[in-house]
Amino acid sequence: MNLSKLILTTTLITLISCKQNLKTHDIAVKATIENKVLKESKVVIHKDFASKHVDARNVEVFLPTGYDEAKEDKYKVLYMHDGQNVFNPKTSYTGVDWGVDEAIDSLLKLKEIKNTIVVAAWNNGPKRFPEYMPKAPANVSETPEAKKGLKDYAGVEKLYSDKYLKFLVEELKPFIDKTYHVSSKTEDTAIMGSSMGGLISLYAICKYPDVFGAAGCVSTHWPVPILGEAYIQTLPAMLPDPKTHKIYFDFGTETLDAQYEPHQIKVDQMMIEKGYTKGENSITKKFEGAAHNEKSWNARIHIPLVFLLK
Numbered sequence: 001m002n003l004s005k006l007i008l009t010t011t012l013i014t015l016i017s018c019k020q021n022l023k024t025h026d027i028a029v030k031a032t033i034e035n036k037v038l039k040e041s042k043v044v045i046h047k048d049f050a051s052k053h054v055d056a057r058n059v060e061v062f063l064p065t066g067y068d069e070a071k072e073d074k075y076k077v078l079y080m081h082d083g084q085n086v087f088n089p090k091t092s093y094t095g096v097d098w099g100v101d102e103a104i105d106s107l108l109k110l111k112e113i114k115n116t117i118v119v120a121a122w123n124n125g126p127k128r129f130p131e132y133m134p135k136a137p138a139n140v141s142e143t144p145e146a147k148k149g150l151k152d153y154a155g156v157e158k159l160y161s162d163k164y165l166k167f168l169v170e171e172l173k174p175f176i177d178k179t180y181h182v183s184s185k186t187e188d189t190a191i192m193g194s195s196m197g198g199l200i201s202l203y204a205i206c207k208y209p210d211v212f213g214a215a216g217c218v219s220t221h222w223p224v225p226i227l228g229e230a231y232i233q234t235l236p237a238m239l240p241d242p243k244t245h246k247i248y249f250d251f252g253t254e255t256l257d258a259q260y261e262p263h264q265i266k267v268d269q270m271m272i273e274k275g276y277t278k279g280e281n282s283i284t285k286k287f288e289g290a291a292h293n294e295k296s297w298n299a300r301i302h303i304p305l306v307f308l309l310k
Contacts, residue, residue, distance in 0.1 A: 130159045195256070246280075
């Protein structure tokens with residue numbers, strides 16, 4: 001696995017070229033991601049993790065530098081989707097990974113976040129969309145029009161997101177809780193993804209508020225024909241208690257991300273009406289010039305990590 005990353009100069013050039021509105025503190029944190037192999041951290045790969053709900057898939061677990069099962073305090077857990085894109089550029093869709101391993105190690109060194117391991121389940125290729133698209137409201141996804149759209153786009157006529165979440169909650173999480181030195185508490189369990197992974201992360205915290213205490217929704221792909229707007233309309237009734245949960249959103253202004261702002265504004269208003277307070281238990285960030293790709297998400301990954309894991 002290639003764990004080398006660009007240091008301060010390249011990071012600042014990237015940030016300036018993308019014209020992303022990062023605060024001075026955020027830039028300083030990003031700049032500390034060092035250009036060296038992380039000798040003490042490691043990624044454990046559980047190949048073809050079996051499930052009775054969905055197809056088997058690889059699951060990668062990042063154990064940060066200093067991971068110690070003898071520690072009195074157990075580690076937080078961050079679950080991520082599209083696992084092949086999270087740690088390794090060789091398996092990533094675009095040849096650029098999120099750099100979550102390096103970011104976690106650096107943020108821990110700076111004491112910006114609590115001790116955390118990252119569990120990254122790979123997506124399932126052709127079934128990625130039906131696994132990540134929230135099945136809410138269920139009746140909308142069962143209409144002939146929706147089924148035809150699903151068939152044309154993904155080759156299936158139904159959504160598997162409820163089954164995918166059962167895989168995470170009923171199979172993967174118990175395994176992680178048993179195998180690693182982690183806390184099983186809601187407040188210590190977060191979930192995050194980008195694009196469709198942002199949608200399923202929000203769906204997860206709404207559907208399982210007793211399991212997930214925080215959700216990171218990066219470049220959330222709201223404008224799904226028929227299903228997207230229908231799902232947004234379920235949020236006022238489905239959003240978890242703001243007293244015990246927090247949710248992060250962001251979006252760029254280029255490529256697919258250029259479509260997201262009107263939808264995000266609507267969702268942000270729903271969050272406020274639910275009782276969420278910006279900057280405390282919810283946050284939405286706009287990144288000028290940022291596109292819909294791993295390069296852009298890598299450049300700002302430290303921001304949701306700090307919000308979710310501090």
